[in-house]
Amino acid sequence: MPYRxxxxxxxxxxxxxxxxxxxxxPCSLAASGTSGSPGTDGPVAETFQEVLTLVGAGQGTFVVGxxxxxxxxxPDVVYVPLRDAPPLRWGPVWPTAxxxxxxxxxxxxxxxxxxxxxxxxx
Numbered sequence: 001m002p003y004r005x006x007x008x009x010x011x012x013x014x015x016x017x018x019x020x021x022x023x024x025x026p027c028s029l030a031a032s033g034t035s036g037s038p039g040t041d042g043p044v045a046e047t048f049q050e051v052l053t054l055v056g057a058g059q060g061t062f063v064v065g066x067x068x069x070x071x072x073x074x075p076d077v078v079y080v081p082l083r084d085a086p087p088l089r090w091g092p093v094w095p096t097a098x099x100x101x102x103x104x105x106x107x108x109x110x111x112x113x114x115x116x117x118x119x120x121x122x
Contacts, residue, residue, distance in 0.1 A: 010081070011080060011081040011082065011083040012080055012081070012082055012083065013082070013083050013084055013085075014082065014084065014085050017061075017063070020060070020061040021041050021042035021059075021060040021061065022042045022060055022061055022062065022063075023042045023043055023044070023045055023051050023054050023055060023059065023060040023061065023062045024042060024043070024044045024045070025044070025045045025046070025047075025048070025050070025051050025062070026046070027048070042054075042059065042060030042061070043059050043060055048072075052072060052074060052077060055076075055077050056074055056076030056077050057076075063082060064079070065088045065090075066081075091107075092106070092107055092110065
């Protein structure tokens with residue numbers, strides 16, 4: 001039987017994650033650990049497309065940033081706001097073996113544009 005979490009809510013709180021089955025993926029909260037004990041009995045995905053397929057099939061829940069709601073709209077997936085959660089922080093990443101002066105200059109310039117951030121401050 002497919003897993004169907006409670007829908008129709010105006011939002012969840014981080015503590016609500018203990019009541020749901022989370023899909024695990026290399027980039028997921030379940031993989032990195034969160035406060036409390038989020039459900040970990042969900043399926044495992046290797047890619048974000050697999051995550052969306054599993055969620056759409058009713059196999060579990062996955063936490064995403066708000067931008068995903070704009071770029072990955074699907075009729076079989078409902079996005080519910082996660083209230084009072086810390087904001088996601090994004091930054092450029094690159095293989096350390098390929099770090100160049102150009103990469104360092106780009107990161108420094110990006111850090112100047114975004115107030116309150118600094119390169120390598122992640």
